[in-house]
Amino acid sequence: MNVTITVNGEVRSASVPPETTLLVLLREHFLLTGAKTGCDVGDCGACTVIVDGKAVNACLMLAGQADGRTVTTIEGLATREGLHPLQKVFEETGALQCGFCGPGVIMSSKALLDEIPNPTTAEIRNALAGNLCRCTGYQKMIEGVHEAAEMLQSTTTPATLATKTPATPALAALPQR
Amino acid sequence: MADDVMERDVSVLEKERVAPVETLRRSDEALRLPAVAPPTALPLEPPLVPQVGEQTRAVGLRAQRPDSRNHGLGLTRYIDDIALPGMLFAKIKRAGVASARIVRIDTSKAEAMPGVKAVLVGSEIPVNSFGPSLQDQPLLAAPIVRHAGDGVAAVAAVTEQIAEAAIDAIEVEYEPLPGVYDAIEALKPDSHKVHGGDTNVYASKIIKRGDVEKGFAQAYRIYEGRYYTPGIEHAPMEPFTSIADWDANGRLTVYASIGRITLARCDMSRTLGIPISRIRVIGTVVGGNFGGKNEIRHEPVLALLAKKAGRPVKGRFTRVEEFVASTIRHAFTMDYKTGVTKDGRLIARQVRMVLDGGAYCSFSETTLGKACILSTGPYEIPNSLAEGYVVYTNKTTAGSMRGFGAPQVCFAYESQMDEIARDLGIDPIEIRVRNMFREGSISSTGQVLHSVKVKESLENAVKKFGWEARS
Ligand code: FES
Ligand code: FES
Numbered sequence: 001m002n003v004t005i006t007v008n009g010e011v012r013s014a015s016v017p018p019e020t021t022l023l024v025l026l027r028e029h030f031l032l033t034g035a036k037t038g039c040d041v042g043d044c045g046a047c048t049v050i051v052d053g054k055a056v057n058a059c060l061m062l063a064g065q066a067d068g069r070t071v072t073t074i075e076g077l078a079t080r081e082g083l084h085p086l087q088k089v090f091e092e093t094g095a096l097q098c099g100f101c102g103p104g105v106i107m108s109s110k111a112l113l114d115e116i117p118n119p120t121t122a123e124i125r126n127a128l129a130g131n132l133c134r135c136t137g138y139q140k141m142i143e144g145v146h147e148a149a150e151m152l153q154s155t156t157t158p159a160t161l162a163t164k165t166p167a168t169p170a171l172a173a174l175p176q177r
Numbered sequence: 178m179a180d181d182v183m184e185r186d187v188s189v190l191e192k193e194r195v196a197p198v199e200t201l202r203r204s205d206e207a208l209r210l211p212a213v214a215p216p217t218a219l220p221l222e223p224p225l226v227p228q229v230g231e232q233t234r235a236v237g238l239r240a241q242r243p244d245s246r247n248h249g250l251g252l253t254r255y256i257d258d259i260a261l262p263g264m265l266f267a268k269i270k271r272a273g274v275a276s277a278r279i280v281r282i283d284t285s286k287a288e289a290m291p292g293v294k295a296v297l298v299g300s301e302i303p304v305n306s307f308g309p310s311l312q313d314q315p316l317l318a319a320p321i322v323r324h325a326g327d328g329v330a331a332v333a334a335v336t337e338q339i340a341e342a343a344i345d346a347i348e349v350e351y352e353p354l355p356g357v358y359d360a361i362e363a364l365k366p367d368s369h370k371v372h373g374g375d376t377n378v379y380a381s382k383i384i385k386r387g388d389v390e391k392g393f394a395q396a397y398r399i400y401e402g403r404y405y406t407p408g409i410e411h412a413p414m415e416p417f418t419s420i421a422d423w424d425a426n427g428r429l430t431v432y433a434s435i436g437r438i439t440l441a442r443c444d445m446s447r448t449l450g451i452p453i454s455r456i457r458v459i460g461t462v463v464g465g466n467f468g469g470k471n472e473i474r475h476e477p478v479l480a481l482l483a484k485k486a487g488r489p490v491k492g493r494f495t496r497v498e499e500f501v502a503s504t505i506r507h508a509f510t511m512d513y514k515t516g517v518t519k520d521g522r523l524i525a526r527q528v529r530m531v532l533d534g535g536a537y538c539s540f541s542e543t544t545l546g547k548a549c550i551l552s553t554g555p556y557e558i559p560n561s562l563a564e565g566y567v568v569y570t571n572k573t574t575a576g577s578m579r580g581f582g583a584p585q586v587c588f589a590y591e592s593q594m595d596e597i598a599r600d601l602g603i604d605p606i607e608i609r610v611r612n613m614f615r616e617g618s619i620s621s622t623g624q625v626l627h628s629v630k631v632k633e634s635l636e637n638a639v640k641k642f643g644w645e646a647r648s
Binding site: 102 | 241242244245246247248249250251252253254255257258260336338411412413414415416462463464465466467493495496
């Protein structure tokens with residue numbers, strides 16, 4: 001079947017077998033390997049991407065269900081101007097250790113901040129409830145989301161401006177493979 | 178003149194050094210290449226990692242991990258993010274029964290399935306056993322299955338789904354055997370012997386200092402208790418994944434998320450029957466290890482499938498396989514007997530522990546050794562006797578995990594310490610301070626200890642967790 005999605009601001013299509021998940025479509029057909037396969041059954045959140053503004057487990061969504069929708073992956077967060085505040089803060093606070101859960105956690109957090117710009121700790125915990133991490137103990141991630149929320153609200157940071165103005169269509173800065 | 182040339186060359190080099198990223202971008206646009214990477218200027222400023230000639234900025238500063246930037250951008254290439262041209266996907270059929278003899282395996286239906294490129298059973302493996310100390314673990318069980326996670330056959334196919342369907346199509350007939358599922362049961366003379374022979378005990382250790390009986394005779398009170406800790410799965414977020422790839426000269430390259438490259442090469446050389454010099458292992462960024470990625474799991478199976486199929490093969494454990502077919506932390510049953518003086522000094526301690534090793538040895542010997550050495554705790558005890566045994570059971574193999582036995586014995590001796598303190602009416606911190614190692618203390622193994630900082634550490638911790646203020 002043919003699937004066309006807008007991924008990170010770009011319209012892309014692929015012809016895939018009907019059982020293909022959105023995760024496999026992104027990773028194997030579009031070579032966007034940022035979303036990870038941790039369990040493939042919806043338990044761990046390592047595959048989290050944003051579909052039409054909502055954080056979803058890409059391993060639980062069929063590629064066909066994503067047809068015509070807008071998908072943002074971890075690869076679509078940073079711009080040429082710099083890192084997304086979440087990426088910046090996570091790297092500074094040590095919220096990423098082995099990093100395998102990172103893309104999923106960042107995407108869940110981004111979906112939260114897009115909806116609730118100034119979330120409470122309970123709201124952050126709730127938003128990250130579906131993202132397992134075996135290394136960090138979550139504390140630094142929660143602090144990081146608070147910090148990123150503050151950064152995003154002080155509109156002067158160039159990174160904030162950058163996320164609000166959609167970047168020019170993605171170009172290959174480095175070959176992925 | 179010569180100087181001029183030098184200068185010109187240098188400036189050309191300089192220019193080239195700054196140009197590539199932008200140049201690449203422009204040419205991409207012109208060529209309309211499929212754009213996949215993020216619109217990120219690389220490297221990003223300011224660089225996190227010290228640059229050439231720059232002094233490391235880490236000393237005295239809060240350290241940042243140099244790899245987090247790549248992690249956060251989704252650019253870190255873990256093993257599962259690597260794909261080779263023509264790569265097949267492998268699946269291993271797990272026994273699902275804990276103790277049995279394989280009577281018959283019929284792989285014909287799987288072999289006939291379109292998209293299936295290779296099928297492998299245990300009898301085809303040149304040397305079907307591996308392990309870091311005892312080589313008692315088969316790659317694919319043949320003919321005895323010793324735990325439910327034992328692989329019995331493997332398939333490589335063009336997609337993961339086809340491989341999955343193909344292992345379902347493999348028919349295996351088992352003759353059930355008796356089993357043993359408890360470490361204490363496994364010690365009994367009439368228990369089922371997992372590896373045959375006349376005992377399930379496959380490693381033991383005794384560490385002795387002084388004379389415990391004399392110590393107990395002098396003790397004011399003696400405390401006895403049994404402590405138990407369960408098995409624990411490492412559950413790293415990244416499942417075991419590897420890719421095996423042969424070249425036409427018969428050299429094997431394995432990409433794997435593995436911590437011990439040379440051990441992996443040794444095990445592969447043994448099982449595949451080829452010299453170690455023909456095996457290259459590329460360790461990829463590890464998505465969580467916790468001690469569970471210290472040895473090979475399915476790599477020789479992937480290599481043999483790749484050889485049969487003539488194409489690279491990737492295998493990735495499912496989350497269920499992570500629990501049943503990897504290794505776990507040993508479950509410990511520990512008997513502690515401790516003699517103390519009236520003022521709370523430990524004068525004799527006897528420890529007996531039984532480790533549930535599961536079906537195969539793996540890192541059991543190492544774990545047992547460390548557990549016995551540490552079983553008396555950070556306390557100076559003049560008379561001690563530690564005895565440890567690891568036994569086979571028909572359960573998931575226990576292997577290395579952070580601490581190699583240290584957390585288990587720590588749970589036991591610290592639990593008992595609290596019981597003693599409560600009974601004698603001594604403050605739990607105070608009783609530890611009275612007994613702990615100091616400069617020049619002799620450990621249970623007879624080692625004289627130097628640079629001992631136990632007291633300072635405990636005092637610091639006490640301050641930090643507000644012990645004084647407790648209610
Ligand atoms: S891979 Fe999707 S939730 Fe684990
Ligand atoms: S950083 Fe390793 S799993 Fe989260």
